[in-house]
Amino acid sequence: xxxxxxxxxxxxxLLLPLQLLFSIFMLLRGHDxxxxxxxxxxxxxxxxxxxxxxxxVPATQQVLRVDARTIAGVGLVIGxxxxxxxxxxxxxxxxxLWWYPEIPLIGEVSINTPLIFDVGVYxxxxxxxLAIVVSLAEAEE
Amino acid sequence: MLAAVxxxxxxxxxxxxxxxxxxxRAGWAFAALPAVLTLYFAxxxxxxxxxxxxxxxxxxxxxxxxxxxxxxxxxxxxxALLISGIGTFVLLYASDYLDGDERQPRFYVHILAFMASxxxxxxxxxxxxxxxxxxxTSITSYMLxxxxxxxxxxxxxxxxxxxxxxxxxxxxxxxxxxxxxVGDTYxxxxxxxxxxxxxxxxxxxxxxxxxxxxxxTKSAQVPFHFWLPRAxxxxxxxxxxxxxxxxxxxxVFLLAKLHPALGDxxxxxxxxxxxxxxxxxxxxxxxxxxxxxxxxxxxxxxxALGTLTMLAGIGTEGAMIAFGAFLLAHSLYKGALFxxxxxxxxxxxxxxxxxxxxxxxxxxxxxxxxAVSALSLAGIPPLFGxxxxxxxxxxxxxxxxxxxxxxxxxLGTAVLVVIVAGIVVIRPxxxxxxxxxxxxxxxxxxxxxxxxxxxxxxxxxxxxxxIPEGLIGAVxxxxxxxxxxxxxxLWHGVNLPLVMSLFAIAAGAFLFTRWDQVREAMARYDWLYxxxxxxxxxxxxxxxxxSADWQTRVLQNGYLRHYITTTVLTTVLLVGYTxxxxxxxxxxxxxxxxxxxxxxxxxxxxxxxxxxxxxSRLGAVASLGVMGFTVAxxxxxxxxxxxxxxxxxxxxxxxILLVLVLFRLPGFMNFSxxxxxxxxxxVAAVMGVLVTSLLLITIDVQFAEPxxxxxxxxxxxxxxxxxxxxxxxxxxxxxxxxxEIFVVALAAIGVYAMVKYRVTxxxxxxxxxxxx
Numbered sequence: 001x002x003x004x005x006x007x008x009x010x011x012x013x014l015l016l017p018l019q020l021l022f023s024i025f026m027l028l029r030g031h032d033x034x035x036x037x038x039x040x041x042x043x044x045x046x047x048x049x050x051x052x053x054x055x056x057v058p059a060t061q062q063v064l065r066v067d068a069r070t071i072a073g074v075g076l077v078i079g080x081x082x083x084x085x086x087x088x089x090x091x092x093x094x095x096x097l098w099w100y101p102e103i104p105l106i107g108e109v110s111i112n113t114p115l116i117f118d119v120g121v122y123x124x125x126x127x128x129x130l131a132i133v134v135s136l137a138e139a140e141e
Numbered sequence: 142m143l144a145a146v147x148x149x150x151x152x153x154x155x156x157x158x159x160x161x162x163x164x165x166r167a168g169w170a171f172a173a174l175p176a177v178l179t180l181y182f183a184x185x186x187x188x189x190x191x192x193x194x195x196x197x198x199x200x201x202x203x204x205x206x207x208x209x210x211x212x213x214x215x216x217x218x219x220x221a222l223l224i225s226g227i228g229t230f231v232l233l234y235a236s237d238y239l240d241g242d243e244r245q246p247r248f249y250v251h252i253l254a255f256m257a258s259x260x261x262x263x264x265x266x267x268x269x270x271x272x273x274x275x276x277x278t279s280i281t282s283y284m285l286x287x288x289x290x291x292x293x294x295x296x297x298x299x300x301x302x303x304x305x306x307x308x309x310x311x312x313x314x315x316x317x318x319x320x321x322x323v324g325d326t327y328x329x330x331x332x333x334x335x336x337x338x339x340x341x342x343x344x345x346x347x348x349x350x351x352x353x354x355x356x357x358t359k360s361a362q363v364p365f366h367f368w369l370p371r372a373x374x375x376x377x378x379x380x381x382x383x384x385x386x387x388x389x390x391x392x393v394f395l396l397a398k399l400h401p402a403l404g405d406x407x408x409x410x411x412x413x414x415x416x417x418x419x420x421x422x423x424x425x426x427x428x429x430x431x432x433x434x435x436x437x438x439x440x441x442x443x444x445a446l447g448t449l450t451m452l453a454g455i456g457t458e459g460a461m462i463a464f465g466a467f468l469l470a471h472s473l474y475k476g477a478l479f480x481x482x483x484x485x486x487x488x489x490x491x492x493x494x495x496x497x498x499x500x501x502x503x504x505x506x507x508x509x510x511x512a513v514s515a516l517s518l519a520g521i522p523p524l525f526g527x528x529x530x531x532x533x534x535x536x537x538x539x540x541x542x543x544x545x546x547x548x549x550x551x552l553g554t555a556v557l558v559v560i561v562a563g564i565v566v567i568r569p570x571x572x573x574x575x576x577x578x579x580x581x582x583x584x585x586x587x588x589x590x591x592x593x594x595x596x597x598x599x600x601x602x603x604x605x606x607x608i609p610e611g612l613i614g615a616v617x618x619x620x621x622x623x624x625x626x627x628x629x630x631l632w633h634g635v636n637l638p639l640v641m642s643l644f645a646i647a648a649g650a651f652l653f654t655r656w657d658q659v660r661e662a663m664a665r666y667d668w669l670y671x672x673x674x675x676x677x678x679x680x681x682x683x684x685x686x687x688s689a690d691w692q693t694r695v696l697q698n699g700y701l702r703h704y705i706t707t708t709v710l711t712t713v714l715l716v717g718y719t720x721x722x723x724x725x726x727x728x729x730x731x732x733x734x735x736x737x738x739x740x741x742x743x744x745x746x747x748x749x750x751x752x753x754x755x756x757s758r759l760g761a762v763a764s765l766g767v768m769g770f771t772v773a774x775x776x777x778x779x780x781x782x783x784x785x786x787x788x789x790x791x792x793x794x795x796x797i798l799l800v801l802v803l804f805r806l807p808g809f810m811n812f813s814x815x816x817x818x819x820x821x822x823x824v825a826a827v828m829g830v831l832v833t834s835l836l837l838i839t840i841d842v843q844f845a846e847p848x849x850x851x852x853x854x855x856x857x858x859x860x861x862x863x864x865x866x867x868x869x870x871x872x873x874x875x876x877x878x879x880x881e882i883f884v885v886a887l888a889a890i891g892v893y894a895m896v897k898y899r900v901t902x903x904x905x906x907x908x909x910x911x912x913x
Contacts, residue, residue, distance in 0.1 A: 030864060030867045031860075031861070031862035031863075031864055031867050031868065031871070032862055032863040032864050033863070033864055034782040034783045034786060034864065034866075035783070035786075035864070035867070036783065036864070036866070036867040036870060036871070037870075037871070038787060038870070039783065039786050039787055039790065042787070042790035042791065042794065043790065045794070046790065046793060046794065049794070049797060068889075069889070069890070069893065072885075072886045072889060073886070075882065075886075076882060076883060076886055079878075079879055079882055080879065082875075083875065083876075083879065093876075094875045094876055094879075096860060096861075096872050096875075098861060110861075112861070114860070114862070114868075114871040114872050114875070115871075117871050117875055117878075117879075118867075118870075118871050120882065121870075121871070121878065121882050124882040124885055124886055125882070125885060127886070127889070128885045128886050128888065128889035129794060129889070131889040131890075131892070131893055132798065132888075132889050132892045132893070133794075133797065133798065133801065135892060135893045135896040135897060136798065136801040136802060136892070136896060137801060138896075139896045
């Protein structure tokens with residue numbers, strides 16, 4: 001794939017961090033407002049795809065640092081692990097657990113297994129979509 | 142009890158690790174398990190002989206009424222003792238017989254698993270559990286028959302046995318389910334108490350026929366008898382085991398087991414004796430016709446199975462006692478004879494009786510042991526086989542139906558069996574010394590232990606018939622469903638059975654001296670056999686292969702577009718037909734359509750039409766994208782922002798992916814012909830109409846309250862989330878989502894593999910390694 005247009009490459013460089021931030025925002029608010037792991041994963045992957053179109057495969061892989069397939073694998077592991085904790089307190093597999101620890105300066109935060117699971121979904125979707133697009137783009141070059 | 146049944150499977154799984162540690166004597170060590178099991182089952186003897194039964198249950202799939210329940214009565218106990226007892230000798234024997242064979246560990250795995258399956262089969266008190274063990278015996282015996290996996294014949298006949306028995310097994314399952322519905326339980330011991338209900342039910346005839354089909358195929362009754370002699374491709378210890386105690390008797394066991402529930406009807410009392418008697422005679426006939434020692438014995442097993450089926454069908458008290466006695470007698474002598482046959486084969490290097498002779502000098506111990514068991518087979522006093530045969534003849538003469546036919550066939554069989562006994566003993570061990578491929582000498586002790594113990598038991602039970610009396614009484618009681626007491630004696634006066642016996646011995650002995658002429662005479666009717674059931678089996682198999690071939694050519698031609706057309710048309714035909722004939726409600730009555738919805742629909746239709754007529758791929762992709770965004774608009778209008786966002790993102794990615802793929806394709810070179818386009822258009826339109834009607838119907842039909850209200854109400858209190866879509870995804874149905882993300886990852890791996898390792902492109906990593 002030929003890196004081309006100046007406008008595209010400038011925009012891609014600017015948009016990548018913004019879009020990633022936005023995707024994390026979508027991920028975290030998903031439980032109460034439109035969003036969630038799946039959507040956030042798609043947003044994040046489109047950020048990288050835009051970068052890919054602007055700068056080509058090697059540059060994108062440098063930004064990613066890890067192989068896309070690894071990201072998907074880590075996502076699957078996290079998603080599966082999120083189902084495990086309830087077993088230790090005698091609850092069924094995948095029963096949602098919620099903690100509200102107090103953290104100085106920030107106040108009460110919520111840590112819960114559905115969110116961990118959603119992070120797994122996020123990473124799996126991101127990794128899978130990127131793996132597909134990157135391998136197709138590579139085949140083209 | 143559960144441990145007793147499953148221990149065989151556990152040991153089988155451990156064999157690969159144990160074998161190298163134990164070395165050559167592994168078989169002796171493994172034999173310890175069935176030996177212990179024999180002792181364990183023997184502890185039940187006093188209770189069972191005393192008329193009690195033992196029952197225990199372990200829950201397995203409680204929701205489906207499938208439990209691991211075990212029931213010990215006389216019948217089950219006799220079988221369990223035979224399985225574990227003869228299993229002990231078979232393992233000891235195999236240790237010597239297969240000494241030095243590198244496939245020996247695999248043999249132990251299979252035979253131990255087989256033994257455990259058989260034990261489960263005879264002890265189960267649940268129809269479904271019984272069926273599972275039943276099929277396990279089919280599969281493990283398939284492995285055992287096909288032991289010599291490099292021999293095409295062994296593979297072919299192993300498959301033949303598997304197909305016949307598993308085909309029957311399917312019928313059996315259907316019969317079991319019907320029986321379970323009729324009796325309202327899958328617990329066998331409870332079904333046996335409901336005989337009257339079952340016999341009067343309108344399903345009695347079909348369900349009985351289905352169960353009989355399963356039992357007949359398993360126990361090699363005519364016309365399914367052909368697979369059993371073919372199963373001789375198995376190594377001899379296996380044959381001994383399959384024939385004496387187990388696999389093939391599973392069908393007979395089932396007939397006996399279900400007798401209290403299904404027996405005592407005209408259907409049962411005519412069909413079973415008739416099929417059994419014909420099988421009995423056929424088996425004896427082919428036993429005399431064969432010259433391979435294992436073939437002779439295998440066919441005589443068919444004879445025994447026929448006899449047992451006949452006795453189970455006659456259903457008088459005498460027949461039930463005869464069933465128990467004959468079963469025990471046959472297991473003892475047949476197990477021993479097969480082990481002797483194996484010793485002969487092992488020591489002389491041939492299986493053909495015609496090539497053996499005068500071996501008594503080289504193998505004196507084997508000769509004596511063979512003679513004892515063969516005398517029992519021929520039914521000569523004072524061996525236990527004589528008792529079994531006398532009881533059989535007696536009950537045949539007293540049969541309520543078809544007595545004359547059965548008696549004639551039984552007499553003919555008795556004559557032939559005397560010849561068979563001569564073939565297996567006199568021919569190889571006596572007469573002139575013949576040269577054999579290997580220099581014969583006495584078999585090792587491990588191979589003689591089995592025949593010795595079994596032979597002694599044949600003699601002991603014959604001389605002192607009160608020893609097995611209690612057990613046989615318990616077996617007869619299980620068959621009858623009520624208490625039967627038995628008293629056996631060797632001598633019961635001069636009566637018709639004794640006269641028949643004497644005649645059979647005399648005629649058999651005379652015919653044995655002219656065995657060569659008898660075989661010649663029989664050879665004239667071989668053409669009949671060549672057109673028999675086995676030919677039918679092979680023709681059926683050929684037809685199956687042909688039709689599979691044909692449907693593959695028609696349906697799986699390799700063109701994606703044809704697959705889609707086939708799938709779509711099948712759906713339209715099946716769903717459309719059902720819709721036209723079954724549905725008589727309205728279509729989307731009271732559906733309100735706003736003006737902007739008309740506009741959206743217009744845009745949708747326009748983009749579809751453009752995608753169909755455009756000559757540019759990119760244009761087609763773009764117009765499909767328009768469709769996707771329009772659908773997203775609909776989602777948002779109906780207040781589903783999550784779906785809308787997802788749809789937009791997915792649509793964007795789809796267009797990107799399609800563009801990446803399309804880039805690599807050559808331009809539109811081949812336009813489809815107009816008539817093809819018309820055809821595809823019609824298919825698409827029909828599918829569209831169908832889906833639209835289905836959607837309109839869903840609006841009209843509401844069987845249950847929508848679940849959405851519950852989700853909306855419980856979302857915050859139960860899952861702390863206000864976004865119901867996300868709550869469903871990560872909480873209510875998180876397990877589904879987990880499955881889905883695995884699918885997503887798999888799809889990515891699939892694309893990666895397809896792009897990276899194309900057939901014409903780069904070689905796969907494995908190939909690269911090969912090349913290095």
